[in-house]
Amino acid sequence: MNNKVTKLALVLLLICAVTAGILGVVNALTFEQIAYNKMMKQISAFSAVLPSESGYTEVPFDGRAFPTVDSINQSNDGNGYVVTSTFSGAQGNITMACGVDNELKCTGISIIEHKETSGLGAVAASTSNKGVAFREQFIGQGADIALTKAGGTIDALAGATITSTAVTNATATSIAAVAALG
Amino acid sequence: MNRKQQFREGLITNNPVLVQQIGMCATMAITTTLFNGIGMGLSVLIILTCCNVVVAALRKIIPEEIRLAIFVVVIAGFVTIVDLLLQAFIPALSESLGVFIPLIVVNCIIIGRAEAFCQKNTVKDSFFDGIFQGLGYTCVLIIMCVFRELVGSGRFGGGLIDITNGFRFTLDGTGGGIQIFPADYGMGIMNLPFGGFLTLGLLIGLMQYALKKGEKKKKLEERAAKEAAAMKEVEE
C-alpha cells in the first residue's frame, strides 16, 4: 500500500516537474516581449490624452480621499499627469484615462473599458463622430466641469444621461486628485 | 482506425459543441467577431492536439488513480504556453479573448477527449482526433461569429479583415471588417450574451434536426436493402 502511494506521488511529481521546466523556458522566452507589449499599450492609452516623449512615472496619492482613482502618472516631460480611474456607469464599471496639465485643465479623456448600452452610453467610448465630439468637449475643462443641465458646458449624450454624468464627474475627480498632489 | 470516420465524427456526427454539447461557455462568450472566433478555435485546436498526443503517449505509465490530476497538469501546461505566446506575439487576440484563454484549462472538450479517447488509443489516432475535434469546434465558432456579427452589426470579418486600403488581413485586431449594411440596422442584442445563447440554441436545434433526418434516411435505406436481400433469398 505504502509502496503504491509513493509510486503515484513520484509519477505525478515527475510530470509536474517536466511541465514546470517547460513552462519556465517558455516564460523566459516571452517575458521581455510581454512586458514590452504592456508598456506600449499603457503608453498608447496615456499619450492619447497627454502626449509624452519620455514616458510616465507613477506618483503616490491619497487613495482614501479619491477612492475611484486607480493611479496618477506624471509625464516625464513635465507637461502634466495622466489619471486612471474606475467608477460605475449606467450598466457597470467604466475605466478611464484622463490627462490633466499643470494648469489643472483636462487635456483629453479616453475610455479604456466599459459595459455601457450599445448605441447609447457606449457612444462615449466609440470612434464614431458622435463619440469623438463628445470626448472633445472635455479638452480645456477645469475643476468646475459639469453637464449643460447642471450649469456647465458639456452636452450629455442623447439618451445616456447616467453615462455622461459619470464620465463628467470622473473628470472632475481626476482634476481634483491632481490638485491635491500639491 | 478509419480517418474518414474520425473526420466525420469530429465535424458532424460527434461534434464537440453541437452534439456532445461541451465547451459551451467560451463558445457563447467570445463569438462576437470573426477574429475572436478563429483565434479561440485555433488555440483550442492546438492545445487539444498537443494534450491528446501527450496523454496518448503517456497512457501506459499514467496510473488509473491519479489520471485526472495528470490530465489537468498536462492541459494547464499547454494552456499556459499558448497563453504566454499569445500575450507575447498576438497581444490583441490575447486581450480580446481575455480570461477565456486561461479558462481552456477547464474546457470539457480537452479533458473529455483525454478521458474518453486518448486513454485507449494510439498516439497517431489521438493526434488526428485532436485535429478533427478541434476543427469541429473551430467550425462552430466561425459559423456563430459570422452569423452574430452579420446580424448584430452588419459586418463580416471584424478585426481580421481591413479594406480601407485594399483587401488585407490584420493580425493585430485593428481591421474594421467589411460593412455589409450600416451597423445602426444591426440587432444589437445579438452582440450581447443573449445573442450567443440564441444562436447556439438554433444551431443545436438545426443540427439535431439534420441528424435525425439523416438517421431516418439511413434506416429506410437499410430496410430497403434488407427487403431486397430477402426478396433475393426467396427468389433463389
Added chain:
Amino acid sequence: MSDKKERIILDVAYQPQVRTGTDTRRLMLDVIISLLPAAVVAVLEFGIPPLILMVSGVASAVFWEWGYRRLFKKESSIDDLSAVVTGLLLALTLPPTAPAWIPVIGTLFGIVIVKQLYGGIGKNFLNPALAGRAFLLASYATLMARWATPNSLMPTVDAMTMATPLGSLYSDGGMPAYFGMGRMFLGMIPGSMGEISKLAILLGGAYLLWRKVISWRIPVSFIGTVALLTLIFGGKKYGYGNFEWMLYNLLTGSVLFGAFFMATDYATSPVTLNGQLLFGFGCGALTMLIRYFGGFPEGTTYAILIMNLCAWAIDKAFHRHQFGVNKADIAAEKAQVKADKLSLAAEEAKATAELRKAEAEKAAREATK
C-alpha cells in the same frame, strides 16, 4: 371548410369548467375590437405613421406565422387571429417615429422564436408581443426612444420629438406645464402609440371585461399595486405630493396598457384565481422597482416578462385540490407518488445491472473464443 376544422376550445379558467361556444378566433376578435380606440387615438395624434406601423406589424406577424407553419409542414394557424393580435399589440407599444421595418423584426422574434419554436399558440412561455418589444428595445435603443410630438401639442412645442411625461416625472427638471392631467387622460402626450390615451385603454378594457375575455383580477391587482406603492413611497425626491405622484405614475407610461392588454394574455398568466392576484401584484411591484431604481424610465415591459416566467410556479403554488380532499389525503398521495418513483428507479437500476452483466458475459465469452 372551416366548419370541418377542429376548433380549439380554450380552458381559460381553473376547474370546474363549462364548455361554451367561445373559441380562440372569437376571443382574438374581441381583443382586436378592444384595441381600436387606442389605435384611433394614435392615428389622430400622430397621423399616418401609426397606420403604417400597425399594417406592417399585423402583416409581418401573420406572414411569419404562416411561413413557419408552412416550412415545417404544420397545419396553418393564421385564421385563429392570434398572430394579428400579436402584430397589433407590438405595433401599439412602439414609438410613432419607428421605421416600418422595426415591427417586422419584432414579430419575427415574437412569433418564430418565442411562440412557434415552443409549439405555437398556448405553449409560449412569454407574451410574444412583449418579447418582441424587449428584443427591439435591446437592439435599437435609439430608435425605440424617439418620441414624436403629438398633433394636439404641435403649436405649444416647436419640435418634431420631445421627452415623454414619464421621463420628465423621473428627472430633476420637473414636469412641463403643458402636460396637464386632463391631457394625459385623453392622450394628448407623446409616448408609445397605444399607451398615450388612458380613456381609450379604459374603454377597451371595459369592453374586454364586459365580454368576459379577461377577468378583473390581474388588471386590478397590477394597477392597485402601482397605486399603493406610489402612494406609500411618494416622489418627494422630485418634488411631488404623494397623491399627485400616484396619479402621475398611473397617467404616464404604460401601466394601464400593460395591465389590460399584456398581462392578461392567457398562455402566460396564471389560471388560478389567487395566482392571478399575485401575478398582478408582482407586475406592479417590479414596474415600480424599475421606475424607482432601474436604468430605464419605464419598467412595465420587463416586469410583465419576468412575471410571465413565474406564472407556472405561481399556478403550482396555488394548486387547488378536488372537493372533499383534506391535507392528510394530499400528504398520503404525495408519499405514494414518491414511493412509486423510488421503486421505479430501483427496477430500472436492476434492469441496467442485468444488461451490463449480460454484456460482460458476452464479452468474456468472445474473449475466450
